[in-house]
């Protein structure tokens with residue numbers, strides 16, 4: 001593996017974890033070398049004024065869809081990396097449901113190399129669990145794990161590995177390889193034709209319901225499979241109150257299960273469907289207010305480990321048709337942090353240390369990254385994000401860096417802004433612009 005480039009920068013007047021008086025943070029060759037006041041930038045180092053902003057470890061997204069290869073009209077590794085850097089991310093995990101599917105090391109290594117070439121964020125390819133996401137035959141996980149990309153997470157996301165025996169084998173195989181399986185928990189026999197949360201809104205609007213049991217039955221099944229296999233399992237985009245209770249139970253039993261929640265499942269509920277606007281169509285579907293509340297509490301108390309965006313770009317023509325025909329998925333990279341501020345920081349459920357935990361530290365731990373999600377201390381790698389906690393802005397899909405516009409937060413006011421992102425000492429984004 002080639003050594004990645006590093007940079008030197010002086011971040012002036014920042015508040016690590018939003019605590020105390022502003023300090024300067026000096027980064028030399030990608031490593032934090034000094035934290036104090038009145039520091040001067042060595043020759044060649046850039047100086048960025050943090051204006052008293054909150055300094056956090058760079059965010060790590062375990063669930064991003066970059067659409068390259070195959071649908072470069074909707075997102076590329078470059079455009080998605082740009083959105084990620086502007087959103088405060090220093091690492092993203094690019095899901096395998098590309099065309100061709102990332103079920104072999106040629107694809108995963110190419111995604112890895114392209115991410116490095118762009119250089120705005122570390123792009124970690126996720127390998128498919130099964131060949132072609134077909135759910136029938138295990139993919140060559142060992143080859144992908146052993147390739148240049150060193151794939152560390154596998155998922156058929158977009159589809160569930162619904163065959164229990166195959167899932168059991170995948171968990172056993174992954175354990176041997178020391179990698180993680182992330183499950184899109186959806187029992188497909190319960191969601192035939194389903195497009196909206198099963199509940200009063202779906203009934204009223206005549207939309208086919210996606211029952212909670214479709215998610216929860218797979219969550220509990222996979223917890224038990226992981227228990228028996230002595231394996232770790234990660235649950236993608238948890239969306240229901242019931243899933244929270246099952247995760248709580250499984251964790252109490254000592255089962256090695258982790259889970260993520262998306263910003264949209266923290267903030268939005270299925271009453272939005274009354275507009276019939278397919279912009280609000282997503283998998284799993286937007287649920288109910290009680291689910292939003294349960295998911296927020298679960299994130300605050302650690303039952304849900306982290307926030308993941310499920311950034312899912314789609315072309316305008318795939319989002320403007322009938323609700324039932326539209327593609328599911330919504331953008332997320334540039335709005336994730338402000339939504340965490342809105343739903344957790346403002347109500348007092350999380351402080352900035354907690355934000356660092358759910359956006360950076362836990363996701364890095366889950367995939368065993370040793371250079372991300374690290375404490376802001378001398379000697380640590382400088383993957384960092386500066387947030388202006390009071391700079392509000394209005395979301396305009398057309399102005400986001402993604403090649404697609406499908407944000408459900410159009411025209412909403414976001415309460416906070418990522419101002420600077422630093423990857424190994426290289427400023428990748430500052431004041432709304434990427435640097436490369």
Ligand SMILES: NC(=O)N[C@@H](CC(=O)O)C(=O)O
Pocket residue numbers: 065097157158159184281282283284310312313327328329330
């Ligand atoms: N979440 C979605 O609604 N869509 C994702 C797939 C997925 O994450 O399940 C996509 O690839 O578009």
Ligand SMILES: [Zn+2]
Pocket residue numbers: 157158159184236237283284
């Ligand atoms: Zn999914």
